[in-house]
Amino acid sequence: MGAVERETGVVESQLSVLERSYGSFPVSQRTVSVSTTQYQRKRRRADDEVELYARVTNESGEVLHVTSEGGMVLPSTTAHIDGHLERAIQSTVAERAGIECRIDGVRGVTILGIQDRNDPNRETVYRLGVVYEANRAGGSPAPDADWR
Numbered sequence: 787m788g789a790v791e792r793e794t795g796v797v798e799s800q801l802s803v804l805e806r807s808y809g810s811f812p813v814s815q816r817t818v819s820v821s822t823t824q825y826q827r828k829r830r831r832a833d834d835e836v837e838l839y840a841r842v843t844n845e846s847g848e849v850l851h852v853t854s855e856g857g858m859v860l861p862s863t864t865a866h867i868d869g870h871l872e873r874a875i876q877s878t879v880a881e882r883a884g885i886e887c888r889i890d891g892v893r894g895v896t897i898l899g900i901q902d903r904n905d906p907n908r909e910t911v912y913r914l915g916v917v918y919e920a921n922r923a924g925g926s927p928a929p930d931a932d933w934r
Contacts, residue, residue: 796832799867800867801813801895801914803868804892804914804916811891811892813896813897814895814896816898817899817900817901819900819901819902820900820903821903822902822903825900825902825911828911828913831913832900832911832912834867835864836865836916837863837864837898837913837916838862838863838875838915839915839916840876840878840879840887840889840918841893841918842860842861842879842922844921844933846933848933848934850887850922850927850931850932850933851931851932851933852882852930853930858932860917861875861931862878863878875889875918875920876889883925884928885924885927885931886922886923887921887922887923888923889918890918890919890920891918892917892919893917894917895916896914896915897915899911
């Protein structure tokens, strides 16, 4: 079994774990090219980690964003698929943004195909990105967080 087939099996297994916990949700696919260093880091962790994002809304329907690399993005982290994913993203939101949140479900999942932009002959690494739908349960935005 090649690396792509193995990673495809891992992604399918991870999707199954999420579907057992949350039922059905939209699944999309996206491919990105990253630096060799980022590619190698993602490749090492592809088998047992997923990328988690929180789309946290407040009472006015605004969405929480945090500053990252010069832009405003959804709070995010990575976690082991067999771990407590909700707790991982809730902790990240609290630490990064100062907001406590309640997870309401999975908004969607993206199968991320990651390519080495410096070596197009390397195989694509596959990971999952999970976007949780959440609501503010308390707290005030940290200095690098904002509602938009």
